[in-house]
Amino acid sequence: MLKRVIVFHAPQSEGAAVFAGQLAIEFKRREVEVLVADVWEPAPTAAIEAADLVVSVGGDGTVLRAARILVPHPVPILGVNMGRLGFLTGMSPRDFFNHLERILAQDWRIDERVMVRADVADPPAGVQPTCHGLNDVVMSHRAPGRPIYVEMTIDGARVAVYRCDGIIVATPTGSTGYSLSAGGPILTPTEHHLVVTPVSAHLALGRSLVLQPDSVVDLRVTSDDGAILSVDGQDDVVLPVGATVRVRMSEYRARFVSFRDPTSFYSDLAQKLEFQLSSTMNPSQRA
Numbered sequence: 001m002l003k004r005v006i007v008f009h010a011p012q013s014e015g016a017a018v019f020a021g022q023l024a025i026e027f028k029r030r031e032v033e034v035l036v037a038d039v040w041e042p043a044p045t046a047a048i049e050a051a052d053l054v055v056s057v058g059g060d061g062t063v064l065r066a067a068r069i070l071v072p073h074p075v076p077i078l079g080v081n082m083g084r085l086g087f088l089t090g091m092s093p094r095d096f097f098n099h100l101e102r103i104l105a106q107d108w109r110i111d112e113r114v115m116v117r118a119d120v121a122d123p124p125a126g127v128q129p130t131c132h133g134l135n136d137v138v139m140s141h142r143a144p145g146r147p148i149y150v151e152m153t154i155d156g157a158r159v160a161v162y163r164c165d166g167i168i169v170a171t172p173t174g175s176t177g178y179s180l181s182a183g184g185p186i187l188t189p190t191e192h193h194l195v196v197t198p199v200s201a202h203l204a205l206g207r208s209l210v211l212q213p214d215s216v217v218d219l220r221v222t223s224d225d226g227a228i229l230s231v232d233g234q235d236d237v238v239l240p241v242g243a244t245v246r247v248r249m250s251e252y253r254a255r256f257v258s259f260r261d262p263t264s265f266y267s268d269l270a271q272k273l274e275f276q277l278s279s280t281m282n283p284s285q286r287a
Contacts, residue, residue, distance in 0.1 A: 001104060001106070002030075002032050002053060002103065002104050002105075002106055003032060003033060003052055004032070004033045004034075004047075004050050004051050004052050005027055005032055005033070005034045005035075005051060005052065006034070006036075006047055006048065006051045006053075006054045006055070007020045007023050007027075007034060007035070007036045007037070007054075007055045008020075008037055008038075008039040008054060008056050008058075008062060008065075008066050008069075009036065009037075009039065009056075009057040009058055009062070010039065010057065010061070010082065011038045011039065011040050013058055013082055013083075015082050016057045016062070016082045019080070019082065019093055020055075020057045021036065023036075023055060023096075026097075026100070030104055039056070039058070039065045039069070040065065043069045048073050048075060049073060051073075051075050052075070052106070053075065053076055053103075053106075053257070054066055054070065054075050054076070054077045054078070055078050055079075055080060055096075056077055056078070056079045056080065056089065057082060058080075058082050058083065059081065059082065059083030059084075059089060060083070060086060060087055060088045061233075061234065062089075063077060063079045063088040063089060063134075064088070064133075064134050064135055064232040064233075064234060065232075065234060067115070067134040067254040068133065068134065068231070068232065068234075068235075070254070071115070071250075071252050072252055074253070075255070076108075076110055076257045077255065077256050078090075078091065078103070078256070079091065079256070080092070080096050086272075087176055087177075087272060088173070088256075090256070090257075090258060090259075090260060099259055103257075108257045109257075110255050110256070110257065110258070111189065111190060111255070111256045111258045112190065112255055112256075113134065113173050113189050113190065113253060113256065114171050114172065114173075114192055114194075114250065114253060115132050115134050115250035115253065116132070116133050116134075116135075116136060116137055116169055116170070116171050116174075116194060116247060116248075116249065116250055117130065117131070117132050117250035117251070117252075118130070118131045118132075118133070118137045118169075118229065118231065118245050118246070119245065119246045120229065120239070120243065120244075120245050121243060121245070122243065131229075131231045131235065131237070132231075132252060133171075133174075133231040133232040134171065134173055134174070134232060134254050135170065135173060135174030135177050135232045135233070136169060136170035136177065136179060136231075136232065136233075137169050137229060137230070137231050137247055138167070138168050138169075138178065138229070138230045139166060139219050139221070139227050139228070139230075139245065140199070140227060140228055141166070141228070142225055142226055142227060142228055142238070143225055146225070147163050147165060147200075147202065147223075148163075148164065148165070148166065148221065148223045149162070149163055149223045150162045150164070150167050150221060150222065150223075150227070151219075151222055152167065152196075152217065152218070152219055152220075153218045153220075154196075154209070154211065156216075159209075160205050161222065162198050162201050163201070163202045164198045164199055164200055164201040164202060165199040165200040166200075167197075167198055167199070167219055168182060168184070168195075168196070168198075168199065169195070169217055169219075169247045170184065170194065170197065171194060171195075172190070172191040172192075173254075174232075175187045176269065177233075179195055182199045182200075183197065183208065184197035184208040185210065186269070187210075192213045192249070193211055193212070193213060194210075194211045194215070194217075194248075194249055195208055195209070195210055195211070196208065196217060214248075214249070215248070216247070217246070217248065218244055218246050219244065219246075219247065220242070220243070220244045220245075221239050221240070221241055221242060221243045221244075222241065222242075223241060224241055225241070226238065226240045226241050226243070227239045
């Protein structure tokens with residue numbers, strides 16, 4: 001039976017904070033220890049080490065932040081969607097309470113998803129040299145309207161010097177995010193490959209590359225004004241000219257609680273992309 005739960009919520013969503021409070025009341029009524037926390041506050045390390053479950057209340061950004069907070073602890077995440085789309089948040093508030101008895105009994109399936117690791121050589125002062133992300137790491141320009149120059153090698157073999165807007169290294173989970181917008185392929189979330197996608201590459205290989213699970217990508221900044229390394233679109237590292245970032249599959253996995261049939265991925269994806277397209281065409285649906 002479930003004993004200890006952390007409920008992370010999005011800080012700027014009043015609805016998410018309110019629902020997180022409602023969950024805390026219900027868990028306490030069922031004699032489950034619960035901690036409610038803003039996902040952007042300092043990580044409650046002791047509570048994470050003891051937790052049986054993390055409930056992420058908000059949107060995909062809340063889940064991405066929670067997944068990085070949990071490294072290296074293999075605590076499963078259950079995402080509750082309080083936003084509009086929700087690729088990573090598999091439940092609505094109503095679904096949560098409909099499944100409450102199974103949640104309390106830990107009667108669920110665990111989906112493990114690979115994460116991406118980036119090691120920054122000679123990082124700026126005060127910056128962690130190693131970052132882990134659930135969606136992607138992106139190397140991009142610092143000055144709007146200007147390209148970056150990036151030399152890329154894969155497994156020690158030089159591939160190209162890219163003149164582009166950026167280089168995305170995405171996980172299968174992140175393949176439906178920025179990488180997809182840049183023309184990258186869609187991978188099922190439980191695959192074990194990374195995808196390298198250049199953004200608006202000029203006079204270079206502009207196609208995505210699907211890597212072997214053990215491949216290592218080195219990205220060296222050759223732009224005079226350096227670059228920015230972004231992890232999950234949330235944590236940024238400023239890189240000077242000549243800096244090298246080594247990217248590979250992380251040794252850690254994000255673990256997600258699921259009650260859905262894994263074969264429903266493509267139908268769910270099609271519905272979400274159709275909704276996103278219709279919302280773009282019909283602004284009245286964005287509320």
